[in-house]
Amino acid sequence: xxxxxxxxxxxxxxxxxxxxxxxxxxxxxxxxxxxxxxxxxxxxxxxxxxxxxxxxxxxxxxxxxxxxxxxxxxxxxxxxxxxxxxxxxxxxxxxxxxxxxxxxxxxxxxxxxxxxxxxxxxxxxxxxxxxxxxxxxxxxxxxxxxxxxxxxxxxxxxxxxxxxxxxxxxx
Amino acid sequence: xxxxxxxxxxxxxxxxxxxxxxxxxxxxxxxxxxxxxxxxxxxxxxxxxxxxxxxxxxxxxxxxxxxxxxxxxxxxxxxxxxxxxxxxxxxxxxxxxxxxxxxxxxxxxxx
Numbered sequence: 001x002x003x004x005x006x007x008x009x010x011x012x013x014x015x016x017x018x019x020x021x022x023x024x025x026x027x028x029x030x031x032x033x034x035x036x037x038x039x040x041x042x043x044x045x046x047x048x049x050x051x052x053x054x055x056x057x058x059x060x061x062x063x064x065x066x067x068x069x070x071x072x073x074x075x076x077x078x079x080x081x082x083x084x085x086x087x088x089x090x091x092x093x094x095x096x097x098x099x100x101x102x103x104x105x106x107x108x109x110x111x112x113x114x115x116x117x118x119x120x121x122x123x124x125x126x127x128x129x130x131x132x133x134x135x136x137x138x139x140x141x142x143x144x145x146x147x148x149x150x151x152x153x154x155x156x157x158x159x160x161x162x163x164x165x166x167x168x169x170x171x
Numbered sequence: 172x173x174x175x176x177x178x179x180x181x182x183x184x185x186x187x188x189x190x191x192x193x194x195x196x197x198x199x200x201x202x203x204x205x206x207x208x209x210x211x212x213x214x215x216x217x218x219x220x221x222x223x224x225x226x227x228x229x230x231x232x233x234x235x236x237x238x239x240x241x242x243x244x245x246x247x248x249x250x251x252x253x254x255x256x257x258x259x260x261x262x263x264x265x266x267x268x269x270x271x272x273x274x275x276x277x278x279x280x281x282x
Contacts, residue, residue, distance in 0.1 A: 025207045053246075104282040126281040142238050143280030149205055156204045156248060157279045163247040 001074055002145035008075040008133050016045055018073040022150045029152070043087055046070055050155060054099045054166035061169060063099050065158060067151055071130055076145045077154055079129040080122050081108070089122050095170040098122060099162060106161035110170040126161075128154040197259060197271050201227040202244060204276035208233060214271075220262060221255040227275060236277055244272030 002008070023035070032038045041049045050065045066087060068078030081098040082089045089097070095110035105126065112123035114135045123131050127143040145153075195216050201223075202209045210230035214223050224241040228234065241255070242248045254267045262268045 022207070029202055029207050029209045105279045106281045124281075127279045132281070140280050143278065146205070150207055152204055152207055153276065153279075156274065156276050159246060160242065160248045160250070160276075161281075163249050 001147055002076070002133060004133075004139045004141070004144055005136055006133070007136070008071045008130055010070045011074070012046065012070055014074070015069040015072040019046070019069045019151075022073070022152075026150060026152045048151070049082070049087065052099075052159060052162055054162045054168075056166055056168050061099065061166075063097060063162075065155070067154065068130070069151075073147065073150065075133060076128045076130050076149065077151045078131060079124045079126075079154055079158065080131075081124070091120060091122065095122075098170045100167035100170055101158075101161040101165055102167055103161040103165040106157050106165075108170075124158065126154075126157050128157045199223055199259075199271040199273060200244065201231065201273045201275065203227075203231050203233050204274055205236075206231070206233050214259060216260040217258045219256055219258050220251050223259065223273065224251075224255065224275070227273070231275075238278040239275055240278055242274045242276060243268055244270075244274045248274055248276075 027034065030038065035042060035048070039051050043049060046069045048067045050067065052063045052065055054061045054063065063081050064084045066080050066082045070078065080089050083094040083097050088094070091111045098108055098110045101108045107125040109123040109125060111120050112135065113120050121131065123135060125137065126132055127139050127145060128149070132139070196213045197216060198211055199214050200209065200211045208231050210227065212226065212230045214226065220241065241251045243251060251267065254262060257265065257267060259271065
């Protein structure tokens with residue numbers, strides 16, 4: 001169960017089982033017969049690639065969000081914007097594949113370093129992503145990920161930020 | 172003069188009213204994001220977004236949480252929390268909503 005100020009634990013077996021359980025539920029609620037129908041792909045058993053768009057000044061920008069389920073569902077899925085050609089994120093080469101989001105519910109950092117000497121990483125700063133807990137980010141009790149939440153919560157939170165506070169790509 | 176009511180006339184009036192009501196009703200679709208549940212139900216166009224949100228919990232059979240947010244549905248969800256007094260018709264006219272698909276999601280933190 002997710003807790004504030006606690007390092008998430010990886011459990012690949014549980015993550016895979018939870019994804020297998022949740023995927024049909026999410027497809028049903030979205031009225032989609034398959035992930036293909038939504039434009040999603042599943043490059044590995046433990047990941048999904050979700051296309052997303054942001055619009056600023058009438059220009060539509062396309063992004064790909066990669067969700068990882070290695071600690072799911074006790075913890076939220078890992079969420080990273082990735083280079084659509086490689087499915088990976090390497091800073092600084094790929095930072096233009098990250099949207100600038102400035103919502104109080106969800107902000108993005110093309111690079112984030114928890115402390116000097118710590119790993120530099122992309123951070124989608126949102127209580128519905130695994131990385132948010134991995135960097136021990138402060139969180140209000142009512143925002144902590146619940147066991148009943150699914151990856152649809154993560155996708156919706158990020159999409160909502162894209163719809164309301166998209167500020168273009170990182171340069 | 173007292174007005175006469177015949178069963179036939181009452182029936183015709185009732186049918187007309189029902190027809191009139193139907194003309195002003197729409198089917199709304201609501202997804203509860205956190206619980207992964209959905210419901211569809213009819214609402215009059217003069218129902219406010221607050222009323223639609225309230226009714227959604229009854230239809231979904233899910234308890235309201237204090238930090239729930241009512242928002243538009245689809246791939247570009249937007250909060251409707253500052254528009255709750257608008258009716259469905261007004262919200263559509265003012266382009267606050269594009270259709271009658273909605274979502275309920277708990278607030279997340281990220282600032």
